[in-house]
Each structure stands twice: as C-alpha cells, then as structure tokens.
Amino acid sequence: MDFSIKPIEAKTGLTGIKTGCIAVGVFEDKKLSAGAKALDGKGAITAALKSGDITGKAGSTLLLRGLDGVAAERVLLVGLGNEESVSEKNFLSAAQAVARVFSNLGTNEGSVALPFEEIKNRDAAWAIRGAVIAIRDANYRFDQTKSKKEAEKGGVKKVTFLTSAGAASAAKTAAAQATAVANGMALTKDLGNLPPNICTPTYLAGVAKKLAKDYKFGIEVLDRKQIEALKMGSFLSVTKGSEEPPKFIVIKYNGGKPKDAPIVLVGKGITFDTGGISIKPSANMDEMKYDMCGAASVLGTFRALGELGLKLNVVGVIPTCENMPSGRASKPGDVVTSMSGQTIEILNTDAEGRLILCDALTYAERFKPAAVVDIATLTGACVTALGHHNTGLFTRHDDAHDALANELLAAGKETGDTAWRMPIEDAYQEQLKSNFADMANIGGPPGGSITAACFLERYTKKYTWAHLDIAGTAWKSGAAKGATGRPVPLLTTFLINRANGKNAA
Numbered sequence: 384m385d386f387s388i389k390p391i392e393a394k395t396g397l398t399g400i401k402t403g404c405i406a407v408g409v410f411e412d413k414k415l416s417a418g419a420k421a422l423d424g425k426g427a428i429t430a431a432l433k434s435g436d437i438t439g440k441a442g443s444t445l446l447l448r449g450l451d452g453v454a455a456e457r458v459l460l461v462g463l464g465n466e467e468s469v470s471e472k473n474f475l476s477a478a479q480a481v482a483r484v485f486s487n488l489g490t491n492e493g494s495v496a497l498p499f500e501e502i503k504n505r506d507a508a509w510a511i512r513g514a515v516i517a518i519r520d521a522n523y524r525f526d527q528t529k530s531k532k533e534a535e536k537g538g539v540k541k542v543t544f545l546t547s548a549g550a551a552s553a554a555k556t557a558a559a560q561a562t563a564v565a566n567g568m569a570l571t572k573d574l575g576n577l578p579p580n581i582c583t584p585t586y587l588a589g590v591a592k593k594l595a596k597d598y599k600f601g602i603e604v605l606d607r608k609q610i611e612a613l614k615m616g617s618f619l620s621v622t623k624g625s626e627e628p629p630k631f632i633v634i635k636y637n638g639g640k641p642k643d644a645p646i647v648l649v650g651k652g653i654t655f656d657t658g659g660i661s662i663k664p665s666a667n668m669d670e671m672k673y674d675m676c677g678a679a680s681v682l683g684t685f686r687a688l689g690e691l692g693l694k695l696n697v698v699g700v701i702p703t704c705e706n707m708p709s710g711r712a713s714k715p716g717d718v719v720t721s722m723s724g725q726t727i728e729i730l731n732t733d734a735e736g737r738l739i740l741c742d743a744l745t746y747a748e749r750f751k752p753a754a755v756v757d758i759a760t761l762t763g764a765c766v767t768a769l770g771h772h773n774t775g776l777f778t779r780h781d782d783a784h785d786a787l788a789n790e791l792l793a794a795g796k797e798t799g800d801t802a803w804r805m806p807i808e809d810a811y812q813e814q815l816k817s818n819f820a821d822m823a824n825i826g827g828p829p830g831g832s833i834t835a836a837c838f839l840e841r842y843t844k845k846y847t848w849a850h851l852d853i854a855g856t857a858w859k860s861g862a863a864k865g866a867t868g869r870p871v872p873l874l875t876t877f878l879i880n881r882a883n884g885k886n887a888a
Contacts, residue, residue, distance in 0.1 A: 403490025575866025624712025652703025
C-alpha cells in the first residue's frame with residue numbers, strides 16, 4: 384500500500400483529479416462538505432442526498448459513477464455525521480468506511496478529500512495518521528499457516544490524500560510516521576497470530592535478530608546458561624516445565640547521543656500459557672498464544688523505529704519462554720529467588736508474567752534509563768475493570784511518574800490507542816504478604832490488576848517506570864479473532880514525542 388500527499392490545485396480543483404475513485408464527505412441533514420460541493424456541478428450529489436440514498440451518518444457510504452464534469456471515474460460519498468463539529472470518532476468511522484470500500488474497488492488508485500482540517504480539536508496531520516492506519520488495518524490479512532492462500536485482493540493500492548497547500552508538509556510527515564506505525568503493527572499482529580508451535584521463544588529471538596540486521600540495531604540473545612549466570616531465578620521458575628528453551632532478548636536502537644539515557648521497553652514474552660500446574664480451563668486456551676503480545680509490541684515498535692530514525696536511544700528487553708505443566712514444573716508453594724535477591728512464594732503458577740518481568744525489570748537497571756515501560760498481557764482482572772477499549776496504565780504517584788503517565792496517556796489519546804490510569808497505593812501491597820518469602824506472587828481476587836502492578840513496582844525503585852496491562856486490548860476474540868497490533872501506536876507516538884522534546888504532557 385502506497386500513500387502520498389497532493390495539494391489541491393487552485394486552477395483545476397477536485398474536478399480535475401484523474402483517479403479511479405475520489406472520496407468526499409457529506410453531513411447529516413443533507414449537507415455537503417467543501418469537497419462534495421466542488422464535485423456537485425451538475426447536482427448529482429445533492430440529488431443523492433435528497434433521495435435518501437445516503438444519510439450522512441458517520442461511516443455511511445454511497446458510490447457514484449461517471450459524474451459529469453468530474454475527471455475521477457467514481458465518487459465515493461462518505462458520511463461524517465454532524466456538520467457543525469466533525470468529531471474524532473466520526474472522522475475515524477469515515478476513514479474506516481473509505482478503507483472498506485477502497486479494498487473492494489476495481490481500480491488500483493484512489494484519492495481522499497475529506498475535511499482533514501475541520502476535525503474538532505485535531506489538525507490535518509492527526510487526520511492523515513488515522514486514515515493511513517485505518518486503511519492499512521482494513522487490508523491486513525493473515526494466511527501464513529493456510530495451505531491455500533487467500534486470493535490476492537484487488538482494490539486500491541495507491542492512496543493520495545488531497546489537502547490544502549498549507550497542510551501538505553505536515554501531512555507528508557504524518558503519512559510517513561503512520562506508515563511506519565502500520566508496518567510495526569503488522570509485525571506485531573503477525574507474531575501474535577502465529578500458532579505457538581511456530582512462534583516459540585527461539586522464533587521470537589530470530590525475528591529480533593532479523594530486525595537488528597535489517598536496521599542495524601544492537602542485539603544480544605541470552606540462553607539458559609547465561610540467564611542462570613545472572614541468577615534470574617524467578618524467570619527460570621516459569622520455564623522449568625517446558626521443553627522449549629527460554630530466551631532473554633536485548634535489542635538496542637541508538638539514534639541519540641551515546642551518553643543519552645535510553646527509554647527501555649520491557650515486553651512479556653510467554654509464547655504459550657497453560658497456567659502451569661495451576662492449569663487454565665480448556666475453553667479458549669488456544670488464545671493463550673497471545674500471551675507474548677507484549678514482546679510482539681516491543682518488536683513492532685522497533686520495526687517502526689527502524690523506519691523513523693528518531694534521535695533518541697531505546698532498549699528493548701524481552702524475557703520469553705513457555706509456561707507448561709510437567710514433572711519439572713514449578714509448584715504452588717515453591718519459593719524462588721529473583722535476580723534482585725528478593726524471594727517470592729509462588730501461590731499460583733498462572734501468575735507467571737510478573738515472575739519473568741520482575742527479573743527483566745531488575746536487568747533494566749544497568750542501562751540507567753530515562754524511563755522504563757513494561758508491556759504485558761498480565762491480568763484478566765484488567766479486562767474486567769476496563770474491558771477491551773483501554774489499556775491499563777499503572778505507575779507510582781509522584782511528579783516524575785505523573786509526568787510519564789501523562790505522556791503515555793497523551794500518546795494514547797493522540798492515536799486512539801487509549802489507556803486509563805489505575806492506582807498503585809501502599810494499601811494494596813499488604814495483599815502480597817507471605818509467611819514464607821518476601822512476597823507472594825498473587826494478592827487474591829480483589830484489585831487483581833493493581834496487586835500485579837504492585838508486585839512489579841517492587842522491582843523498579845531505581846528508575847522512573849510505568850506498566851501497561853494490555854490483556855484486554857492486545858487481541859480480539861470471536862469471529863474477528865486476531866491480534867490488534869496495540870499498543871504499537873501508543874508506544875511509537877510516545878517515542879516520537881520524546882524525540883521531539885515533548886517530555887511532559
């Protein structure tokens with residue numbers, strides 16, 4: 384999919400645009416956007432609205448062909464909702480509708496002339512980013528493991544966004560950034576959707592090595608002996624029951640000055656989670672292949688970084704293994720010693736994500752980071768609390784951590800990849816008390832996502848840190864089952880803003 388920006392020429396306007404299809408907006412109450420008015424010289428668009436063929440409701444569409452005086456072969460009318468205030472939601476619904484229609488058209492190229500500069504509280508650059516990601520998402524397919532590949536779809540492969548001359552420069556930058564994000568999301572989706580017998584810890588390490596080769600990243604993959612030498616007893620306790628060897632992946636993007644403190648992204652990489660001895664119910668257990676989506680999102684973000692060339696340093700840390708039951712597997716009641724020296728009583732082997740992350744968070748200290756963000760499909764409790772719309776955001780409550788939380792929240796709002804801040808307070812730490820170790824690995828059902836974050840917080844005292852629980856947002860179930868690519872947009876935009884000096888929201 385190729386995206387380009389073209390300023391609307393004053394002489395010819397939209398009527399002179401030669402393309403397979405041009406998309407313009409219409410509003411409720413039978414009103415036309417400026418783009419629609421420009422193409423309505425013979426009144427065909429007005430007639431379509433008056434007849435009720437399209438209502439103008441956000442996301443509604445009507446395809447017209449062969450309009451007199453219009454060079455484009457087709458004109459796609461797209462509903463934008465209320466004329467007085469084009470909301471973010473309505474614009475994105477319109478962009479998604481364009482993407483659906485474009486994907487099935489019998490033409491290779493299309494143009495989009497929606498009112499990019501008339502969205503409430505947003506600019507044209509934001510609109511272009513949203514449209515690019517919507518179109519790429521509509522065209523995503525996963526058929527790597529099918530014997531018969533899906534037939535190559537026709538449809539639009541070259542999309543031109545038509546903007547005012549004043550908005551063109553910012554729109555070009557936005558399109559390039561959005562393309563990089565979309566490429567990162569596609570990699571994250573592919574990794575999540577792969578079956579667990581293919582996407583093993585060794586496979587993830589191979590993907591990281593290929594990224595490093597393609598984009599000249601630094602790369603180090605530690606094996607079991609090296610992990611043992613680091614005394615990561617908590618991480619190793621999770622992998623004991625599996626035949627698959629664990630990997631500890633460290634990938635480095637050095638776009639900033641050598642002495643600049645890096646941002647560290649830590650991704651949970653459980654490539655399959657049975658729950659271990661505390662085994663999960665069999666229903667929907669196949670979806671536990673998505674328990675490595677935190678790791679996948681780190682790799683997807685690095686894919687985007689490779690294209691963007693941001694001027695900052697970023698380190699990705701990915702502990703990855705399986706959580707399987709066997710005669711060697713960890714048992715409820717076991718006590719293990721983490722890399723930090725703190726001991727943990729394992730009361731539930733299905734609370735394994737925090738056990739691998741805590742050692743990775745301790746490892747992150749060596750980079751003297753500007754900030755650390757961990758990303759994990761950590762708790763079902765977060766899904767109960769926030770559903771599938773918002774990622775859970777957890778961090779300490781002080782000026783430095785509030786600033787980091789605001790940056791992440793702002794990046795989420797900017798991209799539609801939203802997060803919601805949840806509390807971390809000392810009162811919740813009481814639930815992690817153990818009679819036999821420094822802490823237990825679970826705190827009981829009340830506030831389960833919060834106590835999980837409180838567990839991780841104990842390993843992050845030496846730097847500024849935030850935790851993203853993506854259990855509700857990393858994949859979809861049911862007929863639309865598949866990885867979403869989140870939170871690559873949030874993470875990449877956070878890094879773009881950091882590189883541009885926006886260190887506080």
